[in-house]
Amino acid sequence: AAQQMQGDPSKSLPNHRGIREIETLTDALQQLIRRLLHTEKEKLTFERLSQRDSLTGLANRNGLAQYIEQLPIGTHSIYLCLDLDGFKAVNDTYGHALGDLLLIEVGQRLKQLLPPGGFVARLGGDEFIIVLTHQSVVEAQHLGEQWIAHVSMPYHLEEQTVHIGMSIGLAEQIAGESLEQVMHHADLALYRSKQDGKGCMSVH
Incomplete structure (x- = not known):
């Protein structure tokens, strides 16, 4: 038991x-x-x-799209498409390595004058875009002129002094316009700047 x-x-x-x-x-x-x-x-x-451009550290197209998506509905936005004048000649003369250094420096100069709330991205090649959300068209034009002057100052890279310019196309996003539409308008304005002799800014 x-x-x-x-x-x-x-x-x-x-x-x-x-x-x-x-x-x-x-x-x-x-x-x-x-x-x-x-x-x-x-x-x-x-x-x-x-979402980042591997060369300049700026936002790329994906970063731009992400930024636009998070903006509050109805945000007043102004788009500036920027394209360098004479960049191909720099690449052809000094090589792509120096051209890359130049693009990095351009990105830094654009950021230096970027106002609070502004956004800058590199779309590829020597094309950049800036989005402003707190400025009027007149204020954006004034900033655009400052960017043209700042970017056009000489660059001292690897014992070389390099000169380039910049053209800008500006478009104001109106209610109901998509990112693609306002970008197209800014591109058209940029094309007009190129046709007008470069180194200037056109407004759509």
């Missing part, structure tokens, strides 16, 4: 095989969690990098 009360001793002993299986599953779960966290970190890093 005493033996019956004590029961089978083997049943009270830990099942070592079961413990090993639990440990194995726990390790696998921890490894899975670490991989998921690492993957999420890589995803966030990729998303951040995918």
